[in-house]
Amino acid sequence: MSHMAETSLKQIEAARQLAPEATACLRPVLETLYRHGQNASAAGDDAAVQFGVDVTEKLVPVAAALAAKAAKSASAEGPKTAEGPGPGPTQHTRGFADDEILCSTASPVSFASPRGKFVVHCLRDRFALESTTGKGTTTYVVRHEHVRRLLYLQRGDSNDTKDVLLSLAPDAALTVGKQSVATLLAQCRGKDKPIEIVARREMGLDPRLDPEEASRDTGEALVAMMEMASGVAKATRPKTSGSKGFAGVGGRGCVKANVKFNQGFLFCLPDGFAFVDRPALYLPFDDLADLQLARAEGVGSSFDLIVSRVEPTSGRGAAESRSQGDAFEFANISREELDGVRRYLAKNCSEKGEG
Numbered sequence: 001m002s003h004m005a006e007t008s009l010k011q012i013e014a015a016r017q018l019a020p021e022a023t024a025c026l027r028p029v030l031e032t033l034y035r036h037g038q039n040a041s042a043a044g045d046d047a048a049v050q051f052g053v054d055v056t057e058k059l060v061p062v063a064a065a066l067a068a069k070a071a072k073s074a075s076a077e078g079p080k081t082a083e084g085p086g087p088g089p090t091q092h093t094r095g096f097a098d099d100e101i102l103c104s105t106a107s108p109v110s111f112a113s114p115r116g117k118f119v120v121h122c123l124r125d126r127f128a129l130e131s132t133t134g135k136g137t138t139t140y141v142v143r144h145e146h147v148r149r150l151l152y153l154q155r156g157d158s159n160d161t162k163d164v165l166l167s168l169a170p171d172a173a174l175t176v177g178k179q180s181v182a183t184l185l186a187q188c189r190g191k192d193k194p195i196e197i198v199a200r201r202e203m204g205l206d207p208r209l210d211p212e213e214a215s216r217d218t219g220e221a222l223v224a225m226m227e228m229a230s231g232v233a234k235a236t237r238p239k240t241s242g243s244k245g246f247a248g249v250g251g252r253g254c255v256k257a258n259v260k261f262n263q264g265f266l267f268c269l270p271d272g273f274a275f276v277d278r279p280a281l282y283l284p285f286d287d288l289a290d291l292q293l294a295r296a297e298g299v300g301s302s303f304d305l306i307v308s309r310v311e312p313t314s315g316r317g318a319a320e321s322r323s324q325g326d327a328f329e330f331a332n333i334s335r336e337e338l339d340g341v342r343r344y345l346a347k348n349c350s351e352k353g354e355g
Helices: 003-016 021-043 046-073 218-230 335-348
Strands: 080-083 104-106 109-113 115-122 126-133 136-143 147-154 161-168 172-178 177-183 183-188 197-199 253-259 262-270 272-276 280-282 290-295 302-310 325-335
Touching: 003 080, 021 046, 080 147, 104 302, 109 218, 115 161, 147 218, 147 262, 147 272, 161 272, 183 218, 290 325, 290 335, 302 335, 325 335
Parallel strands: 080 136
Antiparallel strands: 104 115, 104 197, 109 115, 109 183, 115 126, 126 136, 147 161, 161 183, 172 177, 253 262, 253 325, 262 272, 272 280, 290 302, 302 325
16 A cells, blocks of 8 residues: 555656646545555555545556646646735745645635635744646735734534634735625534545644544634634634623623625634624724624614724824724624623723714
């Protein structure tokens, strides 16, 4: 098995050099087969070894055929890459080589922002999200120095959804199509299998990512991976108790709210607000110009929270400017949450213009 897998990996690597956009998605699969094959061989599990050999032998010709097809139709334009900082023209280079990758996820990770499934590559001073489809490969690269905040959020919904929100510095936003994306949002559900990591180099892994741990938690594995990728030592979690904490009726640190036609969850954090999942938002108090409670004095079953960001300005006196910019209305929050939201605002900031 070891020799067979080693030969297969060399074949797939040769195929990837011909057409990486066609075969990149198969590499993590073969590496996982190789690793499990070695473990099965060491354990004397002949059936598992033979299964790995059979699957590997089937994947290699598939990859070679994809590479040959892509090589014939390849044009001068390479795979698209959008790299921070700042919006700009799409770059036609991946931005890093395979030998720079420390480790990668064995399978794609679900992201709500940018929307899609991406293999996550961890490098020394940055990480990359890479998605391969029939149209080619799209890669987004984020440098550690541009990471502003990493949050681990648990909604407590029926799917037991766990969110890992990563906020970028405004001038380091990714260019996704015609949009500028400054908030990344990775997600998993309670029934999903925990993320597995394929190490390219000898390195220690967080116990939450150790496949030998039988009781691994899906959400903890996701946040551990994003901590490692982003260079953040520890993700921030909602504070549900204490002087600046907010629990909410559900005890999760969030309330249900609508942004336009999208229902989501608004988390009230000691330093601001986070909303998941459409649009994914991180709104620290330092970025806000105004806060308003609307319909709070009525008799209806809900109220609204309107948050306005500071208008970006430049030039002399810009630091003192608090002019109002983009506004977000978090609507239809249950009136059961009103007293808690009021206490939270009183502890953490000044309410302005309650309506």
